Amino acid sequence: MYKHIPGTKDILPDETSLWQSIEETSRNIFSLYNYSEIRTPALEDVSLFNRSLGESTEIVQKQMFLTKSGEDVYCLRPEATASIVRSYIENSLDKTVGFSKLYYIGPMFRHERPQKGRLRQFHHIGCEAIGSFEAELDAEVISLADYLLKGFLIQGYKIKLNSLGCLKDKARLTELLRDRLKGELGALCQDCQVRYNGNVLRILDCKNETCKNVVEKIDLKDSYLCPECKAHFLKVREGLDSLGIGFEYTPHLVRGLDYYTGTVFEISHPELGSQDALGAGGRYNNLVKELGGPDMGAIGFAFGIERLLLVTKLQGQKVTSKKLSYLISLGEEAKKQGIKLLESLREKGIACDTDYEGRSLKAAMRRANDLGANKVLILGENELKNGVITVKDMVSGEQKEVALESLAKDLKC
Numbered sequence: 001m002y003k004h005i006p007g008t009k010d011i012l013p014d015e016t017s018l019w020q021s022i023e024e025t026s027r028n029i030f031s032l033y034n035y036s037e038i039r040t041p042a043l044e045d046v047s048l049f050n051r052s053l054g055e056s057t058e059i060v061q062k063q064m065f066l067t068k069s070g071e072d073v074y075c076l077r078p079e080a081t082a083s084i085v086r087s088y089i090e091n092s093l094d095k096t097v098g099f100s101k102l103y104y105i106g107p108m109f110r111h112e113r114p115q116k117g118r119l120r121q122f123h124h125i126g127c128e129a130i131g132s133f134e135a136e137l138d139a140e141v142i143s144l145a146d147y148l149l150k151g152f153l154i155q156g157y158k159i160k161l162n163s164l165g166c167l168k169d170k171a172r173l174t175e176l177l178r179d180r181l182k183g184e185l186g187a188l189c190q191d192c193q194v195r196y197n198g199n200v201l202r203i204l205d206c207k208n209e210t211c212k213n214v215v216e217k218i219d220l221k222d223s224y225l226c227p228e229c230k231a232h233f234l235k236v237r238e239g240l241d242s243l244g245i246g247f248e249y250t251p252h253l254v255r256g257l258d259y260y261t262g263t264v265f266e267i268s269h270p271e272l273g274s275q276d277a278l279g280a281g282g283r284y285n286n287l288v289k290e291l292g293g294p295d296m297g298a299i300g301f302a303f304g305i306e307r308l309l310l311v312t313k314l315q316g317q318k319v320t321s322k323k324l325s326y327l328i329s330l331g332e333e334a335k336k337q338g339i340k341l342l343e344s345l346r347e348k349g350i351a352c353d354t355d356y357e358g359r360s361l362k363a364a365m366r367r368a369n370d371l372g373a374n375k376v377l378i379l380g381e382n383e384l385k386n387g388v389i390t391v392k393d394m395v396s397g398e399q400k401e402v403a404l405e406s407l408a409k410d411l412k413c
Helices: 013-032 046-053 058-063 081-090 135-151 167-187 190-197 200-205 209-216 227-242 305-311 332-347 361-371 381-386 404-412
Strands: 043-045 066-069 072-076 100-109 121-130 158-163 263-268 277-283 298-304 322-329 352-354 373-379 388-393 399-403
Touching: 013 100, 013 121, 013 135, 013 305, 043 046, 043 081, 046 072, 046 081, 081 100, 081 121, 081 298, 121 135, 121 305, 135 158, 135 227, 135 263, 135 277, 135 298, 158 227, 167 190, 167 200, 167 209, 190 200, 200 209, 227 263, 263 298, 277 305, 298 305, 322 332, 322 361, 332 352, 332 373, 332 381, 332 404, 361 373, 373 381, 381 388, 388 404, 399 404
Parallel strands: 322 352, 322 373
Antiparallel strands: 043 072, 066 072, 100 121, 121 298, 158 263, 263 277, 277 298, 373 388, 388 399
16 A cells, blocks of 8 residues: 655645635735735756755755756755746746745755654745845734734744844854854754854854854844944834734854845744744845846745644634535436536535435434535425425424426525
8 A cells, every 4th residue: 555755745636625714814905015926836946946045055065856967957946035036037037026925835845854743745834025125024924924923823932033133144143143152053953063164154043952052141132233234124123013013033044055144034833842833934035136036125924834734723713614505316316317406506606515325314413514505405206396406404494395497596605
């Protein structure tokens, strides 16, 4: 017997309604903020992520699914931002559209150890706003993330906020960290000892408790930020305050990808344990230019759908009825006429189904209930003779006879 690959998951029919609810809510809210959907390929040239994410990142070093075709090396996308920026440049959206608000929903792939809320094929809901350096946009994007979480009926989350500043500021932060950590190298985990000489900023993001204790002793605040970046970050915080969105200034917050600059944020939830991030994002003001486009600011974020499902209050809300009419045909002649009846109802936009397993009336009624049908239609010899059909409301329990020619109108009421 074949089984699914570890780190992947079948999303079964009794789960998909919850996924669809999350997706529908997302699309509705993105439209309120004037975002348009973009869909990029799951397969990309590996060099796109090597360049954008950084050669020393864990994703590039250990987690990408690679495939070779001759001299070409492709990978399944580990995240969407680089793909969307590539598409933005390749399709000349900077020239035809300019400032763009884009959202996406889809699968991502990372070869990491499967655990709660972390799979090798996982799904992101995210957005990218490309073409502006304005601090007001940062505040709007974070408010959008907050609005989405409220739409998913998620409570108890925390928005953590920081600024990495411009490239020169990040360089200053890098040197400041190396200087402060020099005497603590022996206390760091092996990975962080390697990061010290590579990408030292990633030490701030280490989940090892000893490393976290070392990092917490370092007083960073905003000493490495230039006046322009300080002013930008102040505007972001003032914007969030004016919108009534609570946040926690977290000086040690960084993102694990090289392209981040300026505002960065992470949204965590205590129910997720040590890996507590629901989603994260921030500015990547140099990435468009780095990948061959013009010099323009950009910001975005992504939520992990599997993580959202672990904490949403939508979980456990079972649909008791839906707009489905379930036909029970009693007898051979009723079955023949039933097929035509179903087709005519569907042509009028009415969702319907019937029993194809030869169940008894009682068993077919149970099946209709299991499917969440709101109406059951019973067609037998007497109904055919009189030109009517019995309609039972599965919510109220009311039962009545309806003329066959007016059935569609009755079901739409």
